[in-house]
Amino acid sequence: MINKLPANIDEMMQPGVLCKDGFLGADKRLVKDIIEEDLATIKKLGMSVDEISDRMTELTAKGSDLMEREVSVENRYSIKVRDDRGPAPDPFGGSPQRKGDTLLKDYKTGKAVVWNDLTIHMIREYGFFGGRGEKYRIEPDVLINILGLSK
Amino acid sequence: MYKIIVNNGEQEYTSEGDESVLAALARNDVVLPSACGGRGRCGMCRIRVFSGGSAVTELEEKKLTTEQLENKWRLGCQTMITDDISIELPGQLIGSAQYECTVEDIEDLTYDIKGVRFRMPEGKSIEFKAGQYMQITAPAYGKNKKSVYRAYSIASSPSEKDHLDFCIRKVPDGMVTTYVHEHLNVGDKATLTGPYGDFYLRESNREIIFIAGGSGLSPVQSIVLDMIDKKINNRKVNFFFGACTKEDLYYVEKFRALEKEHSWLHYIPALSNETDVGENCEEGLITDVVDRYYPEFTNHEAYLCGSPGMIGACLKVLTAKGLDESLIFYDKFS
Numbered sequence: 001m002i003n004k005l006p007a008n009i010d011e012m013m014q015p016g017v018l019c020k021d022g023f024l025g026a027d028k029r030l031v032k033d034i035i036e037e038d039l040a041t042i043k044k045l046g047m048s049v050d051e052i053s054d055r056m057t058e059l060t061a062k063g064s065d066l067m068e069r070e071v072s073v074e075n076r077y078s079i080k081v082r083d084d085r086g087p088a089p090d091p092f093g094g095s096p097q098r099k100g101d102t103l104l105k106d107y108k109t110g111k112a113v114v115w116n117d118l119t120i121h122m123i124r125e126y127g128f129f130g131g132r133g134e135k136y137r138i139e140p141d142v143l144i145n146i147l148g149l150s151k
Numbered sequence: 152m153y154k155i156i157v158n159n160g161e162q163e164y165t166s167e168g169d170e171s172v173l174a175a176l177a178r179n180d181v182v183l184p185s186a187c188g189g190r191g192r193c194g195m196c197r198i199r200v201f202s203g204g205s206a207v208t209e210l211e212e213k214k215l216t217t218e219q220l221e222n223k224w225r226l227g228c229q230t231m232i233t234d235d236i237s238i239e240l241p242g243q244l245i246g247s248a249q250y251e252c253t254v255e256d257i258e259d260l261t262y263d264i265k266g267v268r269f270r271m272p273e274g275k276s277i278e279f280k281a282g283q284y285m286q287i288t289a290p291a292y293g294k295n296k297k298s299v300y301r302a303y304s305i306a307s308s309p310s311e312k313d314h315l316d317f318c319i320r321k322v323p324d325g326m327v328t329t330y331v332h333e334h335l336n337v338g339d340k341a342t343l344t345g346p347y348g349d350f351y352l353r354e355s356n357r358e359i360i361f362i363a364g365g366s367g368l369s370p371v372q373s374i375v376l377d378m379i380d381k382k383i384n385n386r387k388v389n390f391f392f393g394a395c396t397k398e399d400l401y402y403v404e405k406f407r408a409l410e411k412e413h414s415w416l417h418y419i420p421a422l423s424n425e426t427d428v429g430e431n432c433e434e435g436l437i438t439d440v441v442d443r444y445y446p447e448f449t450n451h452e453a454y455l456c457g458s459p460g461m462i463g464a465c466l467k468v469l470t471a472k473g474l475d476e477s478l479i480f481y482d483k484f485s
Contacts, residue, residue, distance in 0.1 A: 016295035069423040083458030084322045089192035
C-alpha cells in the first residue's frame with residue numbers, strides 16, 4: 001500500500017481525465033477518505049486487500065483466454081471476460097493495466113458485478129474500490145460475500 | 152525560440168518553450184502514441200533525448216527502467232522544452248501526417264461494432280501499407296475536457312487513396328469509442344493521424360494464416376483487398392474469424408463473395424458460444440478450429456489481429472505445432 005498519494009490524485013480521478021466517467025461516481029469525498037473508510041471496513045471483516053484482489057484475479061483467470069466465451073465455474077459463478085485493446089492508465093501513476101471487463105454472475109447471492117484489471121490493481125496496491133456510484137465500485141462487504149471470502 | 156532537432160537533424164521544429172515535447176511535436180503533426188492525454192500515466196510516448204530538456208520527473212522514474220533512463224529514454228509528455236533539444240523518434244512517426252477528414256458513412260456492423268468511412272480532405276490522398284493503423288482524435292465532449300486519440304486499424308485497401316474505412320468496437324467507458332458510437336455523425340470533421348505500425352504482409356511464398364476476432368478483422372480485410380488489387384494470387388490464404396455468437400459476426404457475405412471470386416482465399420468463421428452454428432461455420436474457440444485445420448505447419452506464416460488474450464492463445468497453438476515465432480506477426484495495441 002502506498003504511504004503517500006500523488007498530490008493530484010483527486011484531479012486524476014475526475015471524469016474525462018483518464019477515462020470517460022472517471023473513478024469517483026457521485027462521491028464527493030476525497031480519495032484518501034474513501035480509501036481510509038474502505039480499509040476500515042475490510043479490517044473489521046478480518047480481511048486484507050491481498051485476499052480480495054487475489055480472489056478476483058483467480059476468478060478472472062478462469063474466464064480469460066476464452067475469447068469472451070461465458071463459462072461456469074465452481075458451481076456458483078458464470079464469468080465472461082471481455083478483452084479490449086489498449087492500456088488502461090493507472091491514476092495513481094503505477095503500471096497501466098490491460099483493458100477488458102470481467103462480468104461475474106453469482107448464483108448464490110443472485111448478484112452480478114463487473115470489474116477489470118485496473119479495479120483489481122487499485123484495490124491491491126492502494127486499497128481503492130472506487131467512489132460511490134462509480135460503475136466498477138462494489139462495496140467491500142458485498143464483494144467479500146460474492147467472492148465467497150466471508151469469515 | 153528553441154530548436155527541436157529530430158533524428159540527427161532529419162527534421163527540425165521550433166518551440167517557444169513552456170510546453171512538452173509531446174505537445175510541440177503534435178503542433179507539427181507528429182503525434183506520439185498516448186493513452187492518457189499527456190499526463191504521464193500510460194508511458195506510451197517514449198522518445199530518446201540526447202541533449203536539452205527539463206530534468207527527469209518522478210513519474211518517469213516510475214514508468215521507465217533504470218536501463219531505459221541510462222539509455223536516454225524519456226516520456227515525451229514529461230520532457231519540457233527549456234532549451235534546444237535533440238531527440239530521436241521512431242522513423243515511422245516522421246512519415247505520418249495529420250488529416251482533417253470528413254465522415255462519409257457510419258453503419259452498424261454488429262451491436263457494438265460500427266463501420267466508419269472517412270473521406271480525405273479535398274486534394275489530399277493517403278499512402279499506407281495494408282495492415283497499418285491511424286490515430287483517431289475525439290475532441291473535448293461531455294465531461295472530457297481535452298481531446299484524446301486512440302489507434303484503429305485501417306480496413307480499406309491502400310489503392311483507395313481518398314477514403315479510409317475502420318471497424319470500431321465500443322469499449323466500456325472508452326473516451327474515443329464512445330465519441331465515435333454516440334456523438335460522431337455523417338458530415339462531421341474528424342482529425343486522423345498516421346499511418347503507423349509494422350503489421351503488414353511480408354513478401355514470401357508461404358501459405359498465409361490470418362486469425363482475427365472482433366474489430367481485428369479490419370487489417371486483415373485491408374491486406375486481402377490489397378492482395379486482390381495487386382493480383383497476388385500465388386499464395387493460399389486461410390482467414391479464421393473468431394466470434395462468440397452469430398450476432399458478433401459481420402462482413403460474412405462480403406468475405407463469402409470474395410472467396411467465390413478468388414480461389415486462393417478461404418474464409419472460416421467460427422463461433423464459440425452457439426449451440427447451433429449453422430452451415431459454413433465452425434464451432435468452438437478459434438484456436439481449437441485452427442488446431443483442427445493444421446496437423447503441422449510446414450510452409451506457413453501467420454498474421455494475428457485481435458485482443459491480447461486472443462493473440463496469446465493463438466501464439467500457444469501455433470508455436471506448439473512448430474510454427475516459428477519469427478513467422479507470426481501481430482499488433483497487440485497494448
